[in-house]
Amino acid sequence: MTSHESADALTLYGQTFASRVLLGTSRYPSLQSLSDSIDAARPGMVTVALRRQMNEGNAEAGFFELLKRHGVPLLPNTAGCLSVGEAVTTAHMAREIFETEWIKLELIGDDYTLQPDPVGLIEAAARLVKDGFKVLPYCTEDLVIGRRLLDAGCEALMPWGAPIGTGKGVINPYGLRVLRERLPDVPLIVDAGLGVPSHAAQVMEWGFDGVLLNTAVSQATHPDAMARAFALGVEAGRQAYLAGPMAERESAHASTPVVGMPFWHQDGGAA
Structure with missing residues (x-):
């Protein structure tokens, strides 16, 4: 990375990563497709679902x-x-197999929406943090739950944009933006529900720190091309956030200055 890229690198638990894209590894048409998608996205991390x-x-x-x-x-x-027991046991198995203390904590509370179980998630997170894990909890955009997870020792959150695999994009923009505004110093990675690169660019423009993608890439007609498109969308959104977007206005404002315009336009008269 260049010095500029290093200064703006994604940092989680004190460790920096080369990309703000995290990529899942499930449901690709083939191993070659997965490999090509990793090459195209150049993700900071790749996830693996050990239990499944x-x-x-x-x-x-x-x-x-x-x-x-x-x-x-x-x-x-x-x-x-x-x-909670399943999640904690699976995390310990993963640490033994992959020799890493990193864990994306998922604890599903509803089979239909795959919404996280907020009560169990907090309990599991607290146990895993105590056991020395670097926990990235998959949660909703609920601010109170997010704070409880931080109280449990998590140093980052992974709120959903929409239910897993739906590709709907952000279904509660207000909730996500409030979460970002109220937790300005906490790394927030949008995980689940994004479908196209513009969804990723949008949340990055709001100041989110990264995105985690799986279905949107693996189920695309050309996964590697979609992986590259998402990487570009994330980069564009991040650069836009750092550039400081203009304030949204309710009425039109001419981009051309009035000074130097013909007098009949200045006074509203017709030529």
Whole structure:
């Protein structure tokens, strides 16, 4: 990274990452498609759902070797866990297998919306932080829940934009923007529900610190091209945020100055 890029790098738990894009590894058409998408997005981390890979038999030969070959930091997650005990046990298994203290904590409370269980999430986060994990909790945009997770020891949050896999984009802009405004110093990564690069650019323009993508890339017609498009969208949104967007106005304001205009335009007369 250049010195400018290093100064603006994503920092989580004191560690910096080369990109503000985090990329999931599930449901790609093939291992080659996954590999090409990682090359295209150049993510700061890639996630792996240990429980689903093992329990559902989706661990294709060479999957873990591919991830090691790319050399991108791994972020194991507890996807598919429905209880605090399951989530904590899965996190410990992941630490043993991948030799990392990083964990994306998912604890689902509703099978239909896949909404996180807020009560269990706080309990699980507190236990894992105590056990030495660097916890990135998948949560909703609820400010109070976010604060409780921070109280439990989390140093970053991963609020959803919309339910997992819907591709709807941000369904509660107000809630997400309030979360950003009220927690200005907390790294916030929008996780779940984004469908197209403009969704990612939008949340980055609001000042979010990164996005995590999976379905929007893996289920695209050309995953690697979509991965690159998202990376560009994230970069554009971040640069726009740093540039300081103009204030939104309720009425038109001419971009051309009045000085030097023909007199009949200045006084409202007709030529």
